[in-house]
Amino acid sequence: MIETALLYLFCAASLAGGVLMLVLRHPMRVALALIATMLSLAAIYALLGVHVIAVFQVLIYVGAVMVFMVYVIMLLDVRDRSFVERYSGMLVPGVIGGAVFAVVLALLGLSGGAAAPGAPGTAPFALQPFAAAFLNDYWLYFELTSVLLVIAVVAALAVIKERGDKLG
């Protein structure tokens, strides 16, 4: 019972964080709202029983990606037009389009969910079969992610080097 209440609470918190991202002015506050949304999502994952994914959501998203983002925001404290005016000229069509998109998505996605085999959170998530499947059956993808990370690092270095050539 309390789990259901907590699930509703964290769902509401994540949606509230998303709405705050749309209305807050300062990028740092938007980043904090996004961090709150991600932590709520991590709590939802923990309530569903996938604790490993919840931990990785906190570690990778909040710990790595958002810290990176916060550093960039502090580095670029530019008080320009984007700070004074929050919204671009696409405000009205963007909001209308987003609302229509949400309604269409809800109509299409929520209507056909009758044949559900079981409610989420009922199946136990065991770490051991997951790890065995990850490194036995899907080892190729595991190796490919390391290649992808190397490519990302090299690309970031290439972008920074190009910037240094032009300005330095």
Add this chain to the structure above:
Amino acid sequence: MDKTQLLLAVSFGLFAIGLTGVVVRRNVLVMLMCMELMLNAVNLALVTFAQQGASTIGAVLVFLIFVVAASEIAIAIPIVLLLIRRGRTLDIGAYTVLKG
């Protein structure tokens, strides 16, 4: 409303909010964060379905998406920094050259 539909509704709502944010906000970094929000929304739907089907494959896919998201942000932020060094502003309206 049962649990699956609640989580799917939250996922759809977050995705729509992220899409709206990318369209309506003026700040480049805020747009980037709204893209992250869309990725999180899709991840929530994926975890919901993976839990429903009790599949370890879904959990593996979620991990791969985490890695892809991390490398995406690692490339996107230097590109934004490069753009800002060129244009000296975070205002997306100043980069109309990118319309092509």
